[in-house]
Ligand SMILES: Nc1ncnc2c1ncn2[C@@H]1O[C@H](COP(=O)(O)OP(=O)(O)OP(=O)(O)O)[C@@H](O)[C@H]1O
């Protein structure tokens with residue numbers, strides 16, 4: 602019998618500085634084997650790119666990791682292939698589909714998508730969602746919530 606509402610697993614972390622968010626990204630990288638989709642959600646300046654930079658360092662990316670705000674997608678070859686998307690300038694899921702985002706997500710690469718909530722219709726069900734929030738009590742405080750859907 603299939604389970605209609607798969608279990609949700611959540612982990613929460615608080616960081617107090619960009620370096621700590623970077624390190625959470627780096628630690629998270631050690632869990633990746635390739636083929637994962639990481640959907641990042643959080644307002645401007647929440648730390649999505651900082652987290653991604655840490656993740657890339659964890660996968661031994663040698664090139665400087667820069668925000669794909671204008672290029673939409675940047676590609677890195679490291680321990681795993683990485684596609685780093687920023688959906689901020691996309692109008693929505695239709696435009697994401699038009700640039701072929703689903704093809705990038707089919708292979709063995711790790712796909713990281715900033716502003717994934719803007720293109721949620723093209724994010725696969727098995728994606729890992731990471732929400733980043735400004736901590737209201739501290740200028741450099743952030744809360745990170747990692748959510749896994751399904752039974753992994
Ligand atoms: N705890 C923290 N974690 C991450 N970044 C922090 C933290 N405290 C302060 N910062 C600062 O906040 C900014 C986060 O920028 P970043 O580019 O990662 O945000 P973003 O979520 O990718 O924004 P955008 O939506 O513009 O892409 C950086 O300037 C960083 O130095």
Ligand SMILES: [Mg+2]
Nearest residue numbers: 649650668715
């Ligand atoms: Mg960013």
